[in-house]
Amino acid sequence: MSDDTSGTFDRDTRYITDRIVADAPAGEPAGEKVGDVTWPVEAGRYHLAAARACPWAHRTILVRELMGLQDAISLGLAGPTHDERSWTFDLDPGGQDPVLGIERLQEAYFNRVPDYPLGITVPAMVDIPTTAVVTNDFDQLSKDLATQWGECAKPDAPELYPEDLREEIEKINERVYPDLNNGVYQAGFATSQSAYEDAYDRVFATLDWLEELLADRRYLVGDSITLADIRLYPTLVRFDPVYFGHFKCNRQTISSFPVLSAYLKDLWQTPGFGDTMNIDQIKEHYYVVHTNVNPTQIVPKGPDMSWLDEPSGRDQLS
Known part of the structure; x- marks a missing residue:
């Protein structure tokens, strides 16, 4: 969005700020409200919805790749173009993400927050069992992929955030x-x-x-x-x-x-x-x-x- 008085573009940085952390207890996530929930690290549970076109999503793709988390976290790639309803999985057969079974990332946001009022952004980490977004806080997500997923990373994974x-x-x-x-x-x-x-x-x-x-x-x-x-x-x-x-x-x-x-x-x-x-x-x-x-x-x-x-x-x- 732009500030009408100055003509400056102001990015909306309001995200779902839940985290996936190593010390969270297994099973159901703990927390009282969206943005205040901690989810457990669990191989195979989460799907990273991203797009090669987006620089913010690109960062999480890089961390996942460098850490060797490909087997622990599946990757869904939206196509490069979208409309006002945002990202679609039009690169996949049938236009559906093969893991989540949805056509638009918007569906995963609405599964977490009905009629989610903010931007439908990538990257988004999605809980596969519920097809609901866990977090789209791209910067914290990158940090957590680099520091919280050690048990699932490759043996020679780099220290990206020492x-x-x-x-x-x-x-x-x-x-x-x-x-x-x-x-x-x-x-x-x-x-x-x-x-x-x-x-x-x-x-x-x-x-x-x-x-x-x-x-x-x-x-x-x-x-x-x-x-x-x-x-x-x-x-x-x-x-x-x-x-x-x-x-x-x-x-x-x-x-x-x-x-x-x-x-x-x-x-x-x-x-x-x-x-x-x-x-x-x-x-x-x-x-x-x-x-x-x-x-x-x-x-x-x-x-x-x-x-x-x-x-x-x-x-x-x-």
């Missing part, structure tokens, strides 16, 4: 989320020149800062991939094909940043990153769904993203 680095990870996010992850949306959905220019300036100030920060370190925090990198990657990989043109963030492409382009190539070539991506679905989502920005719904053929497969040279920073 306790000794959490303060630094969150400090990075305090700038990356508002000024870049959400900043590109504030530029693209602005309805006044001043709001657009403010968001545009913050986007590129942040990219310049990251270019300098990553010059002598392979990853944002520590010596391995953390949630800081997972939060940044979906925005960087969408920048050239979508945000540069569609959202008018056109000072320069990521491919023209020497350090950021190498960093993005390094992540893209890491198992779990590029091999879980679909650039065509990403472009179709933005250019078809956002008719207020692109009323013709024409999807551009470019750009050529083959540069992501070139050597990054970042391994020398390990």
